[in-house]
Amino acid sequence: QKEVEQNSGPLSVPEGAIASLNCTYSDRGSQSFFWYRQYSGKSPELIMFIYSNGDKEDGRFTAQLNKASQYVSLLIRDSQPSDSATYLCASPGGNRDDKIIFGKGTRLHILP
Amino acid sequence: DTAVSQTPKYLVTQMGNDKSIKCEQNLGHDTMYWYKQDSKKFLKIMFSYNNKELIINETVPNRFSPKSPDKAHLNLHINSLELGDSAVYFCASSQFMGIHNEKLFFGSGTQLSVL
Numbered sequence: 001q002k003e004v005e006q007n008s009g010p011l012s013v014p015e016g017a018i019a020s021l022n023c024t025y026s027d028r029g030s031q032s033f034f035w036y037r038q039y040s041g042k043s044p045e046l047i048m049f050i051y052s053n054g055d056k057e058d059g060r061f062t063a064q065l066n067k068a069s070q071y072v073s074l075l076i077r078d079s080q081p082s083d084s085a086t087y088l089c090a091s092p093g094g095n096r097d098d099k100i101i102f103g104k105g106t107r108l109h110i111l112p
Numbered sequence: 113d114t115a116v117s118q119t120p121k122y123l124v125t126q127m128g129n130d131k132s133i134k135c136e137q138n139l140g141h142d143t144m145y146w147y148k149q150d151s152k153k154f155l156k157i158m159f160s161y162n163n164k165e166l167i168i169n170e171t172v173p174n175r176f177s178p179k180s181p182d183k184a185h186l187n188l189h190i191n192s193l194e195l196g197d198s199a200v201y202f203c204a205s206s207q208f209m210g211i212h213n214e215k216l217f218f219g220s221g222t223q224l225s226v227l
Contacts, residue, residue, distance in 0.1 A: 008152075034215065043202055043218035044155065086153055092214040099168055100214065102155040 002027040004091050006103035014111050019076040021106050023089030026070070033072045035063060036088040038105065044088055048074060079110045115139050118203045118219035125193055126227055133188045133222045135203030143167075143209040144186040145216070146178060147202040155202070161186055162209045193226045200224070 003026040013019040023033070032051040036044035050056045050063040050072065062075040076083055089103040118135040125131055137144060145168075146158040160168035161180040175191045186203060203219040 036216075038153070043221050044216075045218070046215050049215065088155060090216075099157050099160075099170070100216065104152065104154045 002030070002091065002099075002101050004089055004101045004103040006087075006089055006106045008104055009107040010109050011106055012109045012111055013079050015079055015081060017079055019079045019083065019108055019110070021074040021076075021087050021089075021108065022071060023073065023103050024071045025089075025091055027091070028067075028070065030091045032092060033063070033065060034090040034092065035061075035074045036090060036102075038086045038088060040085070076108075081110045081112050084108060084110045114220075116203055116205050116217050116219040118201075118222055120222060121220060122223050122225075124225045124227065127193055127195060129193050130189070130191045131193060131224070132190070133201055133203075133224075135186045135188075135219055137184055137203075137205040137217070139205055139207070139217060141205040141207045141217070142183055143206045143214075144180065144183070145204040145206075146186065146188050147204060147218075149200045149202060149221075151199070159186075159188075160209065167209065190224075193224075195226050198224055198226045 005024045035048040037047045038044040048063040050065045056063045060077045064073045086105040086107050088105045092100045116137045143162045145160045147155050149155045158172050159178045163183050164180045177189045180186045200221045200223050202221045204216045206214045206216050
């Protein structure tokens, strides 16, 4: 059974600091990962996708994938109160009937 | 021009009732899903359809029956509702299925409360 693990938090970070969110996974065959952001009472929205080992940057967001250690992380630079949300790590399947596995999410709270 | 729309947004009902949730996507995607998010925010897949064909059918009570009349629509009918069915149900779609960059687009969710 593939698993994606996240610390549920809450993770409190001062405004302007770097928020670091982590995710570990059990399936060595997992090739790629998504980060979804979910505001309270809203639906998840995709913010980052990473496929290759190393870093991928998009604005204030950097996703990092380390396949050897089986972890993926999301860094948010210059954290803003509007970044306060739950962040879900997800691993899509490589086969037609594979399930997209979501972690349980980390609640991030940016302190003004 | 909402991409994935589901109705109703809120559903409050009594135990034992039967209810339906409807979902439509206008993205031209081939695959649609139902996810359940419990009170602890854990998002778990229930069903997936690809071009009207049922692909994933998780360990879900058979009181839950999905129906996909065409690839743009996926409905969820729930019989004999129980207290434990209370959750937020999300419809989602993706362009492809079973490839490594399968991005999901979610509807706004249906908050189901069973009293």
